[in-house]
Amino acid sequence: MNKKLAVRTRIAPSPTGENLHIGNAYTALINYVVARKLGGKFIIRIEDTDRTRFVEGSEARILESLAWLGIKYDEGPYRQSERLELYKKYAEELVEKGHAYYCFCTPERLIQMRESQEARHEPPRYDGRCKKVKSQKSKVKSEKYVIRLNVPDEGTTTFTDLIRGEITFENKLLDDQVILKSDGYPTYHLGVVVDDHLMEISHIIRGEEWISSTPKHILLYKFFGWDVPLYAHMPLLRNPDKSKLSKRKNPVWVSWFREEGFLPEALVNYLATMAWAHPEGKEIFTVSEMIKVFDLKAIQTTAPIFNIEKLRWFNGEYLRSYQPSAISRLIYDFFKEKYQQERIKNILPLVIERMKTLQEFESLAGFFFDRPKNYERPVDKKLLAVANQVLETCDWNNSEMEKAIRGEAEKAGVRARDVFMELRVAVTGKTVGPPLLESLEILGKEESLSRII
Numbered sequence: 001m002n003k004k005l006a007v008r009t010r011i012a013p014s015p016t017g018e019n020l021h022i023g024n025a026y027t028a029l030i031n032y033v034v035a036r037k038l039g040g041k042f043i044i045r046i047e048d049t050d051r052t053r054f055v056e057g058s059e060a061r062i063l064e065s066l067a068w069l070g071i072k073y074d075e076g077p078y079r080q081s082e083r084l085e086l087y088k089k090y091a092e093e094l095v096e097k098g099h100a101y102y103c104f105c106t107p108e109r110l111i112q113m114r115e116s117q118e119a120r121h122e123p124p125r126y127d128g129r130c131k132k133v134k135s136q137k138s139k140v141k142s143e144k145y146v147i148r149l150n151v152p153d154e155g156t157t158t159f160t161d162l163i164r165g166e167i168t169f170e171n172k173l174l175d176d177q178v179i180l181k182s183d184g185y186p187t188y189h190l191g192v193v194v195d196d197h198l199m200e201i202s203h204i205i206r207g208e209e210w211i212s213s214t215p216k217h218i219l220l221y222k223f224f225g226w227d228v229p230l231y232a233h234m235p236l237l238r239n240p241d242k243s244k245l246s247k248r249k250n251p252v253w254v255s256w257f258r259e260e261g262f263l264p265e266a267l268v269n270y271l272a273t274m275a276w277a278h279p280e281g282k283e284i285f286t287v288s289e290m291i292k293v294f295d296l297k298a299i300q301t302t303a304p305i306f307n308i309e310k311l312r313w314f315n316g317e318y319l320r321s322y323q324p325s326a327i328s329r330l331i332y333d334f335f336k337e338k339y340q341q342e343r344i345k346n347i348l349p350l351v352i353e354r355m356k357t358l359q360e361f362e363s364l365a366g367f368f369f370d371r372p373k374n375y376e377r378p379v380d381k382k383l384l385a386v387a388n389q390v391l392e393t394c395d396w397n398n399s400e401m402e403k404a405i406r407g408e409a410e411k412a413g414v415r416a417r418d419v420f421m422e423l424r425v426a427v428t429g430k431t432v433g434p435p436l437l438e439s440l441e442i443l444g445k446e447e448s449l450s451r452i453i
Contacts, residue, residue: 007040009203012047015058019253020065023237026271031205032071036291044076045195049185065254069264080191087186090194091147091179099223102145103130125175147180157215162232163299169215177216193220201229208233232296235275237306261334261358266315274304284317312356319355324348334358339369346442350434364434368443372429383422386412388452396445398437426452
């Protein structure tokens with residue numbers, strides 16, 4: 001049981017990808033909400049000790065995405081690469097206490113060991129050979145080594161998960177994990193425990209993939225004589241077909257959602273509904289509303305489905321809830337001032353009901369700014385001539401245009417709806433789009449006629 005009164009949560013992303021992973025954003029939201037709900041602080045720590053996978057610029061992009069989402073941290077970012085002496089000190093302390101040991105096994109020897117275990121259908125784990133090596137300190141001076149955790153061969157390690165209840169592991173099934181690598185960098189297991197203790201983290205809220213690592217972390221806390229924090233393991237996001245979100249198959253970076261024209265409020269709201277339901281049954285709610293009613297114990301353990309079509313629905317709802325001037329500005333900024341803001345505002349009432357993302361404004365309304373270069377199909381010029389004949393002389397408002405075209409279509413013995421369709425294709429390049437005659441009004445008589453002659 002954690003005796004600390006102050007609530008402190010954290011996320012610890014690794015700068016090994018393009019940006020902030022959507023799963024990390026989901027976990028960050030829950031950590032942020034718990035901290036705010038309990039009057040605590042939310043910390044960010046960059047776990048950058050895996051130098052082989054380090055991506056230059058990733059940290060800056062992670063922080064930028066958090067800011068865009070509105071998830072504000074109170075402390076940080078701390079960086080593990082700046083704390084190496086601490087990890088070495090604590091690893092050697094464990095060796096002195098007999099809770100860790102130096103391992104001098106070569107990579108070749110470890111490969112051979114694993115191949116033999118695989119041939120015997122045994123789970124891959126270190127065989128403990130270096131536990132028995134005498135005069136370890138003298139070898140340290142002349143040989144390359146790592147430091148491994150000395151896991152007890154007997155007994156069990158138990159912890160209570162705030163979401164899943166009591167979980168127990170048999171110690172004999174745990175590996176003597178490497179905790180300090182030969183390059184002096186810690187592995188995740190040592191780094192996370194040392195940092196969480198020194199940063200006084202009270203709640204460790206992370207993905208369920210870390211459940212199997214938790215008993216090793218519990219042992220480390222006990223070996224150091226430190227209070228064990230509270231644990232909560234969130235279910236992982238899944239695709240609609242229940243498969244795991246994959247960097248190769250799915251858009252998983254927050255930057256992708258931003259570039260596609262999703263609003264941060266909509267994305268955060270959708271993430272909030274992943275494994276938790278608002279007690280009043282609301283689907284649309286703010287983070288502030290979530291904080292008031294959130295309870296970690298209400299998190300579901302079933303893997304939530306991350307459905308982009310559902311997210312698009314959320315985004316559309318948010319778009320339509322904004323004032324036209326605000327949405328016009330968002331579109332103006334999204335397209336980097338490509339389109340004139342006042343014109344966007346005039347067009348918006350015709351397309352807002354169809355829009356799900358900011359990006360879609362261009363596909364729906366691009367013809368207002370640029371004459372179509374491609375057409376979905378050829379235009380029937382005979383039907384188009386029916387419209388052209390009356391549009392040149394009628395008043396330029398949608399009711400007069402409709403009346404004139406219907407009258408001319410009747411005279412010509414053709415269906416008015418066929419004339420309207422040819423007119424739409426000629427003016428917009430598409431068979432489906434915003435209200436046609438209202439569009440012609442905004443487009444203007446001269447430009448409209450120039451497209452149908």
